[in-house]
Amino acid sequence: MHFAFTDQQIEFRDAVRQVLAKECTTDDLRAAFAAPAVRTARWATLAELGVVGLSVPEAHGGLGLGLLDLVLLLEEAGRVALPEPLTATTALAAPLLAGLEDSDPGRAGQVASWLEQIATGAIGAAVGPLPGSSAPTTGAIGADLMVLTAPGPDGRPEIHVVKGDAVAVAAVASLDPTRRLGVVTWEPTVGTRVASGPTAGSAILATANRAAVATAAELLGLAEAMIAMAAGYAKERQQFGKPIGAFQAVKHLLAGAQVKLEFARPVVYGAAWSIDYVTPHSSRSASVAKAYASDAAVEAARVALQVHGAIGYTWECDLHLFMKRAWALAEAWGSAGDHRHLVLASLVGPT
Amino acid sequence: MVAGNLAVCQISRDTREPMDLTMDTPMDLRYTDAQEAFREEARSWLSARAPAPRSLPSLDTAEGFEAHRAWERTMFDDRWSVVSWPEEYGGRGVGILEWLIFEEEYWRAQAPLRVSQNGVFLLAPTLFEFGTDGQKARFLAPMASGAEIWCQGWSEPDAGSDLAGIRSRARRADNDDGWVLTGQKTWASRGAFAEWCFGLFRTDPEAERHRGLTYFLVEMGSPGVTVRPIPQIDGETGFAEIFFEEVFVPDSQVLGGVDRGWNVAMATAGSERGLSLRSPARYCEAAGRLVALYAERMVSDPERALRTADAVAQAWMDAEAYRLNTLWTATRVLDGGSVGPEASANKIHWSETDLAIHRAALALLGPEAELHGGGADAPWLDGYLFALAGPIYAGTNEIQRNVVAERMLGLPRG
Structure with missing residues (x-):
């Protein structure tokens, strides 16, 4: 039992934090809101640092690391509301492709090429919704590579990989334009299929679990950023002759949000560990993580807005850039309520 | 409260398990074979010796107080009453993780409430830190045996x-x-x-x-x-x-x-709020019983059960989050870190978790919830009454929120 990150993992986190503090300011974020894109200079920088290719096998130019190594970096991505598709590309697409490499030798060369392009930052991926979901695809607009599912001849889902320029994407407006939502119209063929049958089934389950935990990690960072903004504002803003943060009514709002965040964090880290080490309850751990982090981030947004007062309700104040991402991610890959339902189902078994 | 003091938890500094961990030990949420063997030993002792669940009279009666004192003596005689204390005072000198394992087994066995809790969990850490040798020699063993409550x-x-x-x-x-x-x-x-x-x-x-x-x-x-x-x-x-x-x-x-x-x-206040007073095992055990009650009601009263499902799941997750947070904190302490204002966040979380678990159980019981003293489900109402005290004792949760706001977020004192 040793529930802590290694020094190396912490150092990597700190390095990425430093870079993102410079490369992803709120001015940058506003620019991304105006003109969302995938392969930005920032994406190239993250690729150079090894972040984008973190879960690409070393043989294909990546670091060959796991979700446990990525989770702290996703938290940093959340802290600055990084607009590029790190979760889809690095937490979902790369491990999925790496896992399929051996299952279809005929396609190994193609898969290897995609993985290499991910590692160099040449492409950014989008991952479609889980089978049965009617949600649009996150990051569809501008994606170079899309991982999608479609029902096979037996009705069971298959996994397909298509290039962004080979599909039609109808934009769907999001509160947060950097989400680049779109409905993808495409024709599944034998040529686009990368997995079917049980292989596809287990890859989809694994992707759902990774998506829940990766998104939860981003939500931790978003929650921390919003609480920090609000605490900073509460120290500056004076009313009745003192900083509003001196009033217990304000303190208790922020303390409540902070406690939720404190307790969400180990839950997310523990879920990342349970996925990397394939424990029997990794799906349940992923669900607890997503439910906890979603609630923590929504609460942080609610409290941060309240503490800011009217200024927080303006376009000028940076808070909305973070709140909008938090609201979107809180519902993405299963809401808190969806995941509580899954947790209870896993505890009582099929009824 | 005082940074560093909570690090003693229920144990003194010199009883921590040997530090063979380098700082670059990869994360691992499994217990070692030795720890699992310790669990097995505790489990088999408890299964042989612990009174049946709820078989002792309430410890808040004269008769129940003596019955609970006798149980403390039974544990002490086989060195189970204060496992993390040094052997010279009646303990086994085990580390904080083993203490958490013991607690899991203790609550799993639904063994009696600890009548010696104020001494063992609140005073003892203070005695280990501030007491003279004479005070330790005079007070610790009778505290551990239940001779002095x-x-x-x-x-x-x-x-x-x-x-x-x-x-x-x-x-x-x-x-x-x-x-x-x-x-x-x-x-x-x-x-x-x-x-x-x-x-x-x-x-x-x-x-x-x-x-x-x-x-x-x-x-x-x-x-x-x-x-x-x-x-x-x-x-x-x-x-x-x-x-x-x-x-x-x-x-x-x-x-x-x-x-x-x-x-x-x-220093004692830190123990009260932090790691030592309320082990996660207490809540995980209650959350497990809550899920069992839910499963039973899914058969006997499915409509009510479905209406309560979300609260049941949340309460179970709150206990699970507390377990993970405790292991996270324990690792930090074992690696030489300390527990500061996080002890206040901890106290808020465990007290609210206890309420959430019992509130969900009462909602599942519906009209049966008010039945007191009779039936197999009566402990839920007693447990709810007990849980209601949680946000009050050991420093009210309002005071804890002040601590979190001032010391974790740097807000000015009022």
Whole structure:
């Protein structure tokens, strides 16, 4: 039992934090809101640092690391509301492709090429919704590579990989334009299929679990950023002759949000560990993580807005850039309520 | 509260498990084979020796108090009452992770509530940190065996959350060989039956609030001590008011130095809120029973069960989050770190978790929830009454939120 990150993992986190503090300011974020894109200079920088290719096998130019190594970096991505598709590309697409490499030798060369392009930052991926979901695809607009599912001849889902320029994407407006939502119209063929049958089934389950935990990690960072903004504002803003943060009514709002965040964090880290080490309850751990982090981030947004007062309700104040991402991610890959339902189902078994 | 002090948890620093962990040990949430063997040993002992669940009379009755004391003695005789203490005081010298494992097994067995809890979990960490060798030799073993049960003498009629407002005072004895205590303490859990009391008294009436307090160990049988039991919300005498009229206490019963009581007390407060008082096992066990109750009601009353499902899931997750947070904190302590204001976040979380678990159970029970004293589900109502005290004792949750806001988020003091 040793529930802590290694020094190396912490150092990597700190390095990425430093870079993102410079490369992803709120001015940058506003620019991304105006003109969302995938392969930005920032994406190239993250690729150079090894972040984008973190879960690409070393043989294909990546670091060959796991979700446990990525989770702290996703938290940093959340802290600055990084607009590029790190979760889809690095937490979902790369491990999925790496896992399929051996299952279809005929396609190994193609898969290897995609993985290499991910590692160099040449492409950014989008991952479609889980089978049965009617949600649009996150990051569809501008994606170079899309991982999608479609029902096979037996009705069971298959996994397909298509290039962004080979599909039609109808934009769907999001509160947060950097989400680049779109409905993808495409024709599944034998040529686009990368997995079917049980292989596809287990890859989809694994992707759902990774998506829940990766998104939860981003939500931790978003929650921390919003609480920090609000605490900073509460120290500056004076009313009745003192900083509003001196009033217990304000303190208790922020303390409540902070406690939720404190307790969400180990839950997310523990879920990342349970996925990397394939424990029997990794799906349940992923669900607890997503439910906890979603609630923590929504609460942080609610409290941060309240503490800011009217200024927080303006376009000028940076808070909305973070709140909008938090609201979107809180519902993405299963809401808190969806995941509580899954947790209870896993505890009582099929009824 | 005081950074670093909570690190002792229930254990003294020198009983931590050997540090063969380098800082670059990869994360691993599994227990070692040795830890699993320890679990097995605890489990088999408890299954052989622990009384059947809820078979002892309430510990807030004279009869129940003695029955619980006898159970403490049984545990002590086989070195299970204070596993993390050094062997010389009756423990096994195991680390914090083993203590957490023991707690899991203890709650899994639904063994009796610990009548010695105030001493073992609150005073003992303070004694290990501040006590003289003589005090440790005198007090620890009888505390661990249940021969001497302790109550806490902190709150006063006018000093609750504002603990520094204490008025009970101590003046130097005429022979200069000790102190003479006068005043009133209240809301002392186990105070009606305890043999000893640890408490704060004002030794320097001129000093400012937090200064001039001293931590005393007082025998309840001393001349001048009067105890008035106070029935609690459940009708039993869980509380007592304690009156001190010219009570002589020798110098050997001052803990941690004259006028240093606030710092000494804050070490105990940290234990109360932090890792040692409420192990996650307590909540994980209750959450497990809650899920079992839900599964049973899915058969007998599925509509009500479905309406409660979300609350049941949340309560279970709250217990699970507490378990993981405790392991996270324990690892930090074992790696040489400390627990600061996180102890306050911890206290808020466990007290609210306890409420969430019991509230969800009562919602599942519906009209049966009000039935008290009869039936297999009666413990849920008792447990709810107990849980309601959680946000009040050990420093109200409002005080804890102030600590979180000021010390974790840097907000100004009010």
